[in-house]
Amino acid sequence: MTPAQEARLAIREGRHTGPTRGLAPGFVQCNLVVVDRSLAVDFFAYCQRNRRACPVLEVTDPGDPEPQALAPGADLRTDLPRYAVYRNGVRERDRQEIRELWTPDSVGFLIGSGMSWDHALERAGVPTDRYRWVLRTTRPTTPAGPFHGPLVVTMRWLAPAHVPVAIRVSASYPGSHGAPICVGDPSALGVDLDRPLFGGPVPRCPAGLVPVFWACGVTPQEAALAARIPLLIAHAPGHAFLTDLEADRHRLP
Amino acid sequence: MTPAQEARLAIREGRHTGPTRGLAPGFVQCNLVVVDRSLAVDFFAYCQRNRRACPVLEVTDPGDPEPQALAPGADLRTDLPRYAVYRNGVRERDRQEIRELWTPDSVGFLIGSGMSWDHALERAGVPTDRYRWVLRTTRPTTPAGPFHGPLVVTMRWLAPAHVPVAIRVSASYPGSHGAPICVGDPSALGVDLDRPLFGGPVPRCPAGLVPVFWACGVTPQEAALAARIPLLIAHAPGHAFLTDLEADRHRLP
Numbered sequence: 026m027t028p029a030q031e032a033r034l035a036i037r038e039g040r041h042t043g044p045t046r047g048l049a050p051g052f053v054q055c056n057l058v059v060v061d062r063s064l065a066v067d068f069f070a071y072c073q074r075n076r077r078a079c080p081v082l083e084v085t086d087p088g089d090p091e092p093q094a095l096a097p098g099a100d101l102r103t104d105l106p107r108y109a110v111y112r113n114g115v116r117e118r119d120r121q122e123i124r125e126l127w128t129p130d131s132v133g134f135l136i137g138s139g140m141s142w143d144h145a146l147e148r149a150g151v152p153t154d155r156y157r158w159v160l161r162t163t164r165p166t167t168p169a170g171p172f173h174g175p176l177v178v179t180m181r182w183l184a185p186a187h188v189p190v191a192i193r194v195s196a197s198y199p200g201s202h203g204a205p206i207c208v209g210d211p212s213a214l215g216v217d218l219d220r221p222l223f224g225g226p227v228p229r230c231p232a233g234l235v236p237v238f239w240a241c242g243v244t245p246q247e248a249a250l251a252a253r254i255p256l257l258i259a260h261a262p263g264h265a266f267l268t269d270l271e272a273d274r275h276r277l278p
Numbered sequence: 279m280t281p282a283q284e285a286r287l288a289i290r291e292g293r294h295t296g297p298t299r300g301l302a303p304g305f306v307q308c309n310l311v312v313v314d315r316s317l318a319v320d321f322f323a324y325c326q327r328n329r330r331a332c333p334v335l336e337v338t339d340p341g342d343p344e345p346q347a348l349a350p351g352a353d354l355r356t357d358l359p360r361y362a363v364y365r366n367g368v369r370e371r372d373r374q375e376i377r378e379l380w381t382p383d384s385v386g387f388l389i390g391s392g393m394s395w396d397h398a399l400e401r402a403g404v405p406t407d408r409y410r411w412v413l414r415t416t417r418p419t420t421p422a423g424p425f426h427g428p429l430v431v432t433m434r435w436l437a438p439a440h441v442p443v444a445i446r447v448s449a450s451y452p453g454s455h456g457a458p459i460c461v462g463d464p465s466a467l468g469v470d471l472d473r474p475l476f477g478g479p480v481p482r483c484p485a486g487l488v489p490v491f492w493a494c495g496v497t498p499q500e501a502a503l504a505a506r507i508p509l510l511i512a513h514a515p516g517h518a519f520l521t522d523l524e525a526d527r528h529r530l531p
Contacts, residue, residue, distance in 0.1 A: 051436075062319065065322075066315065066318045066319050066322065066340075066385070069318075069319065069322045069323075069326075069337070070322075070337045073322075073334050073336070073337050074336075074337075074347065081326050083326070083327075084323045084326050084327075086323070086422070086423075087319075093422070094327065109294045132319070167347070169339070170339075201451060259492070
């Protein structure tokens with residue numbers, strides 16, 4: 026078994042229930058969105074129109090919970106540690122599996138995650154173990170069908186010498202958000218530092234560190250809130266799906 | 279008016295009816311596919327699973343013939359010089375406009391084209407005015423719903439010193455097929471040199487030139503033949519849609 030397969034098994038069996046950062050280093054991690062087939066075209070168009078935030082790495086056939094390209098044998102209903110469930114624009118309690126919510130018309134979208142290149146950043150000498158948040162902005166996404174809402178970003182605080190390295194490393198993974206969209210002042214994006222979606226309260230930025238912002242795969246969850254569709258299932262922020270795809274093979278050719 | 283807008287107007291008014299290579303140099307050109315909304319999810323999934331051949335740059339809302347992101351004011355029903363029409367897996371006669379085939383459920387997909395970086399190749403000293411064909415291979419694409427079929431490639435013959443330049447230039451346009459998928463022997467891909475889809479008969483390769491192969495946006499038309507869906511409309515090979523997007527701004531960030 027690969028490290029990714031081992032991690033998925035531990036998750037499926039309930040032995041790992043926390044965030045996936047640092048699990049199976051070097052394997053591509055994905056954000057998950059599950060919608061009904063009737064909304065799949067609109068959601069696909071939403072991803073296409075906002076593809077820095079929502080790069081689709083795989084879409085499953087209706088009803089099939091197995092990502093046949095990225096993780097043969099895996100099951101999207103059980104192999105993520107925590108799921109966020111949105112009904113009519115309201116987030117319900119998180120779940121550890123979604124077997125009873127899955128239908129023959131469920132379509133799963135696997136969307137690239139910036140966690141995929143954490144390992145590459147570490148190898149390049151850029152620490153990734155702290156100073157990382159998921160935050161709303163006031164920048165609107167491009168709507169499609171019922172889906173609309175603000176862009177969500179991942180903010181990392183980096184040492185000045187690490188900024189160009191992190192930009193170059195992340196840029197070589199366009200399927201996992203690619204390069205940052207902004208560096209510096211959070212107000213340029215209207216970033217809401219007061220209500221992080223993941224990462225805990227944001228302290229004052231230590232002197233000398235630089236905020237760097239990447240488009241984030243949690244963006245569709247804000248669109249789910251705004252669209253008030255009957256049901257949208259996603260990964261809980263930070264609790265991603267581990268694929269069998271090695272990040273180094275997912276880099277730019 | 280930009281050169282792309284001028285070219286689209288000339289096409290709409292019937293003043294330009296031929297291939298689009300060399301028109302509005304430096305603007306992104308797109309392959310077109312139009313399917314009914316009922317097949318749009320499957321076709322979108324087909325593009326995602328074969329995205330080297332089918333990088334979707336825009337998808338229109340059902341019934342809306344205007345590509346609002348890439349060419350505001352344009353009309354997909356009239357602004358391409360020639361359309362290929364496939365009914366139940368049979369190619370009908372080509373058309374110069376498709377107004378009467380367009381319905382409130384028509385969804386247009388604009389797919390990147392390698393012609394988008396012809397201008398960048400020229401600037402880098404690589405001639406693009408000859409030795410260019412669109413050819414079937416025996417390599418299968420990944421199916422989705424009814425869509426399946428062989429990969430189609432663009433073959434160019436290049437001087438040995440131009441090969442690395444062409445690879446680096448095209449690689450920086452991942453939305454327009456990106457880097458080649460193969461260099462050298464056509465038999466590695468099972469390329470059918472006898473029945474080119476565009477470019478005329480293939481002569482013997484002059485000594486010293488190297489065949490280079492890119493995934494091609496004509497691939498969906500082979501899938502239309504294989505899928506035998508009631509109706510699929512596409513650009514006629516070589517007769518692409520000119521967008522307002524400048525290729526240099528479409529390069530990798």
